[in-house]
Amino acid sequence: MLSDANVAAVWLTLKLATITTVILLIVGTPLAWWLARTPSKWKGVVGAVVALPLVLPPTVLGFYLLITLGPHGPIGQLTQFLGWGVLPFTFAGLVVASVFYSMPFVVQPLQQAFEAVGARPLEVAATLRASPWDAFFTVVLPLAKPGFITAAILGFAHTVGEFGVVLMIGGNIPERTRVVSVQIYDHVEALEYAEAHVLAGGMLLFSFLVLLALYSRKRTSAWK
Amino acid sequence: MISDQGIQARFQVGWPGFTLDVELRLPGRGVTALFGHSGSGKTTLLRCLAGLERRNVGSLKFKGEVWQDDARGIYRPTHRRPLGYVFQEASLFPHLSVRRNLDYGRKRVNGGHKVSLDHAVELLGIGHLLDRMPERLSGGERQRVAIARALATSPELLLMDEPLAALDLKRKSEILPYLERLHDELEIPVCYVSHVPDEVARLADYVVLLSEGRVVAAGGLRETMARLDLPTAFTEDAGVVIEAVVADHDETYRLTRLDFPGGGVVVARRPESLGHRLRFRVHARDVSLALARAKGTSIVNLLPVTVVEVADADTPAHVLVRLDAGGTPLIARITRYSLDHLGVTLGKSMWAQIKAVALLG
Structure with a gap:
């Protein structure tokens, strides 16, 4: 039912979403923690920058990423200096772009979860001899688990669903940057509606199931 | 009564609308009540003793050991102070059973356990609750577990922030006998925050009266409670x-x-x-x-x-x-x-x- 090209696109999409989600959980956790706890006046600025992809057209984000990561951009100069070449039109470039694009979908649920946990459990843990790191892993992480699940689901699903940024930064290279959303666009351009239906229907089903899982998760906490 | 074996503290901390500025010497054993109306700074003082109020400037010496001396840049973080702290509201970790709550602090303490877990469990009468989750406990039971959890770390100083405040009268009378047993059996100093005169009269040996962030009187319970030169806030209930x-x-x-x-x-x-x-x-x-x-x-x-x-x-x-x-x-x-x-x-x-x-x- 799936052509080889479609299988390659699905595989590439899942790989991109998985890697992006893992990176975002690692990068997003300290960022969300800082946003949840800091009294700094920079909190508003950083929070706004993180949220920008929610409102910007993907073409704008993609355009600036293309410039910055390109051969004449500052990051591009750095990656060339390090011998990594330039990132646009590579899978690595897609990962970098997706990390920025899906950032708010991971950072915001984590920030809310950390804010809900509050400072008190950390204080309690400190009076029970737990160092801040110890308390983070043994108290905050378990208490914020529902937030982590939401963040991972949203980050993954949003990366699967991206299109504009991929076109801007990754182009349309089979097995390297041609993800499902781009593949559907190609099929429709070529009037291959049957092929498009398979992928589009699959995306619809996938998205519905993800959101169904997210919204029907019990409001009760995960440890009960 | 108060020697180098006691607690010497000097704290200054403030934010808009509130300043705490105290200098204290507290005895090295027995129950000291930090007594005052709400907003008098008693909880803030307790948090300073615990190291939870990092904004404060001052010094703290516990039984000859320096826990804080901002003039010399010394500040021992809370998790490295051998203390137990009982918060006003239930503070049990909701994701851990009673037994694992009790173990949380205990297994992080190096060296000898002067207070055995069995003794703490027996003292607070919570043996039948060990396998329950905190949400399945009554308010009074939660507070007893929280006290036992603090004791199980064999603290050298026990700090209690109105542990009965969130409870109704029936639960209060359920816990008070346990607190009295603590008083009789523990060798360590206890600082007990309260705004209820009868609680103070029942449990304390030594009392510090606080008003608007300052110490207005400190001394033995009977002498201090019998003083007449205290602010009216205290004498209306003299x-x-x-x-x-x-x-x-x-x-x-x-x-x-x-x-x-x-x-x-x-x-x-x-x-x-x-x-x-x-x-x-x-x-x-x-x-x-x-x-x-x-x-x-x-x-x-x-x-x-x-x-x-x-x-x-x-x-x-x-x-x-x-x-x-x-x-x-x-x-x-x-x-x-x-x-x-x-x-x-x-x-x-x-x-x-x-x-x-x-x-x-």
Whole structure:
């Protein structure tokens, strides 16, 4: 039912979403923690920058990423200096772009979860001899688990669903940057509606199931 | 009473609308009550002792060890201070069973366990709760587990922030006996924050009165509670705490006599056996004065006293009179009119009539 090209696109999409989600959980956790706890006046600025992809057209984000990561951009100069070449039109470039694009979908649920946990459990843990790191892993992480699940689901699903940024930064290279959303666009351009239906229907089903899982998760906490 | 074995503290911390500025020396054992109205800074002071209020500037020495000295850049973080802390509201980790809550602090303590887990569990009567999750406990049970959890770390200092405040009367009376056992059995100093005079009178040996972020009085419980020179906020509820021994039971009239240095009072029959020690509180408003031993009165408790001090009370119409009943202090709240008409002067011998005593426990 799936052509080889479609299988390659699905595989590439899942790989991109998985890697992006893992990176975002690692990068997003300290960022969300800082946003949840800091009294700094920079909190508003950083929070706004993180949220920008929610409102910007993907073409704008993609355009600036293309410039910055390109051969004449500052990051591009750095990656060339390090011998990594330039990132646009590579899978690595897609990962970098997706990390920025899906950032708010991971950072915001984590920030809310950390804010809900509050400072008190950390204080309690400190009076029970737990160092801040110890308390983070043994108290905050378990208490914020529902937030982590939401963040991972949203980050993954949003990366699967991206299109504009991929076109801007990754182009349309089979097995390297041609993800499902781009593949559907190609099929429709070529009037291959049957092929498009398979992928589009699959995306619809996938998205519905993800959101169904997210919204029907019990409001009760995960440890009960 | 207070030596290098105690606690020496000096803290300054403030934010808009509030300043705490205290200098304290606290005894190295027994229960110290940090007493004051809400907003007086007692919880903030407790948090400074625990190291939870990092914004404070000052110094803290616990039994000769420096825990904080900002002049020398020393600050020992909370998790490296050998203390136990009981928060006002339930603070159990909701994702851990009672047993794992108890183990959380205990297994992070290096070295000997002076307080065994079994002892803490037994002391607080929570043996039957070990496998439950915190959400399945009543408010009183949660607080008992929280106290046991703090004790299980074998703390050298126990800090308690109004551990009974969030509980109703029934739960309070359920926990108070356990707190009294702590008082009797623990060798370590306990700092106990409270705004309830009866709780303080029942549990404390030493009291620090706080008002608007400052210490207004500090000292032994009986001496401090009997002082008249305190702000009105404290004198409207003025009274003394007396420690007495059960001396006699009268089965005909169902009464019990309690003896204390310099006298005794008769109260309704108590269940305690002879020789048992009891604390009771006599409110100033329940003490009146007479020139001679009254005859034909229904008041049973009449004590010969000497007038020691007269001070303003909470209203201009009243005065507080400090009395000496053969070594035990009493305070009477009488009208200024009576003061003048009875000719109450320092050193005068009179009779105190005690309308009611509040037994604690």
